[in-house]
Amino acid sequence: MVSNRIYLCLAHMSGQEQKYIQEAFDTNWVVPLGPNVNAFEADLEHFVGQDKKVVALSSGTAAVHLALIACGVKAGDEVIVQSFTFCASSNPVTYLGATPVFVDSEAESWNMDPVLLEEAIVDRMKVTGKKPKAIIPVYLYGMPARIEEIMLIAAKYDIPVIEDAAEGLGSRYDGQVCGTFGKFGVLSFNGNKMITTSGGGALICPDEEAKQKIMFYATQARESYPYYQHEEIGYNYRLSNICAGIGRGQMTVIEEHIAHHRHVCGLYRELLADVDGVELHENPTSRQDSNYWLNTVLLSEDLHVKGEEHAYEQVVHGAVGGAAGVTHQAASAHTDCEPNANVEAMRMALDVAGIESRPLWKPMHLQPVFRQNPAYTNGVSEALFKRGLCLPSGPCVTDDDVAYIVNQIKVNIL
DSSP: OBTTBBOSOOOOOOSOHHHHHHHHHHTTOOBSBSHHHHHHHHHHHHHHOTTOEEEEESOHHHHHHHHHHHTTOOTTOEEEEESSSOGGGTHHHHHTTOEEEEEOBOTTTSSBOHHHHHHHHHHHHHHHSSOOSEEEOBOGGGOOOOHHHHHHHHHHHTOOBEEEOTTOTTOEETTEETTSSSSEEEEEOOTTSSSOSSSOEEEEESSHHHHHHHHHHHBTOOOSSSSOOOSSOOOBOBOOHHHHHHHHHHHTSHHHHHHHHHHHHHHHHHHHTTOTTEEEOOOSSTTEEOOOSSEEEEEOTTOOBTTGGGTTOSOOOSOTTSOSOOOOOOSOSOOSSOOOHHHHHHHHHHHHTTBOOEEOOOOGGGSGGGTTSOEEOOSHHHHHHHHEEEEOOSTTOOHHHHHHHHHHHHHTBO
């Protein structure tokens, strides 16, 4: 437990980080470049393989933004984005004045539906007279998408793919690391990911030329004059040498972290096997090998939970989980689309028991900020959002913690 609570997902320090951080201070490399950055990128390149190159950046969101720029996305363009995910996949599209076009999920992996993807491409070409400029599938909660089918469709229409593997570091499809199928792959090292640099991310690039281009934009797009000359718009997106030192230490335990998350999934599988109405989400096929960044469950609509008659009676103050930053005060306890009462009741019951849980991502096409955007839906992500709950899964979650979590689920079922 952490602070007498069992947290949803929190990366765990290995003990090696201090060495690289101290080295950065001792050599005065306290800047957004340096030996730790170079070594961290090399470690990541070795891990992902496929002769890919990696640029370490300040966040996964920055990686999405730069990948879009590299794909030539500009104001007035459209980009197809998976709807069932966090807003960091779609927000950078709007930074460029482009429009996210949302595509719903298929029910097995919960990720972008290839059939709907092709329907969306064909329809957008009919409506706008031009192709979408990029496709952004996501590896939701670490689960590999049907990326082979997505890549075939993308190739058919010659549209670049940017894989959002922020939650999928270490997940594999047919043995290949997720994030290495498309033109670019996005990684995140936020504090709750498989490994952390406290905050940070990376972009997997196809070759050295693409890597150099990304680094150019990530370091304010400076021309090679003895003074500052700027001919293109750039960004301050490079990872610091201090944070990269943390990342180097984390890379020494990445396989342990992945193995632990999968072990936790196995425990949930075993302990929830006799619990009617609670379904654990697992690899749908042998081709998909999730890192189980977050283990998730679906509660049957017929399942009744203690206190569900009191669900949504009170407005939540602050962010659920308490560590998600500044939030606006909600005007109402309800929105027009929210998890079922039994899901909210279970979340509240677990919270009282010192267990942090959280609903699944609310689909982007249901978010007020994107209400006017084109969306190609089949009802899958909305149904999952209403029934789903994320359970603690991080490296600090012990076997005893999992047993306690499952027991609390059981005792709160009527």
